[in-house]
Amino acid sequence: MSDFPAEVKYLPTHEWARLEEDGSVTVGISDHAQNALGDVVYVELPEQDQQISAGDEAGVVESVKAASDIYSPVSGTVAAINPALEDEPEKVNQDPFGEGWFFRVEPNDIGELEDMLDAEAYQEACEEEDH
Template sequence: MSEIRNELKYLPSHEWARVEGDGTVTIGISDHAQDSLGDVVFVELPEVGSSVSKGEEAGVVESVKAASDIYSPISGEVIAINEALEDSPETVNESPYDDGWFFKVKPEDTNELNDALDAEGYRNVAENEG
């Protein structure tokens, strides 16, 4: 079974969100998602300074198997992207929750995450996918 961290919020589309101590939100894809994708070969991230909207496409992750859209779990301004993924996209496979994060957002309203799944809810989604 894939690792599912209890402190994170999840989308059914397999993105995770972590509210940091400074109120920003870090976003990436779950261990289950990276495992399903296989070897990640390219990640397209939003530009720093751009705005993302909850539930809207914010980037793309490509693997040897498929390309998948990345959806933002929250609305706000992109304040950082993980530039290391440009040269080392495989980091998403190796460390999806730590070094393989995608981007950070200064949220307009963190209450938007109230609709996201907790670890147990996401576990049910992941298990039901087979």
């Protein structure tokens, strides 16, 4: 059974976003998503300082099985990317909401987070997708 922590928001495309104390937004993929992908072997991340818009392709996560696009939940400037994923992409499987984070955005408008799903709605969406 997958984890659906309530302190982050979700996109139907399985990204999560967390508003940090410094005002930045951290992005990763959900536990449900890493389960479905299986062993993650490569993550392509956006460039530092890149401008991205909500809904834009911001990277790719590849498991042994398949490649999957990553979309940014918010618009803004890429403030950081997770350097650990270069050599340890398996962190996405091991700790999807923690050490397996993808990138951090300096958001233009944190109101965009309101458009995302809460844990309950996202979990329902996942269950529908599975059936």
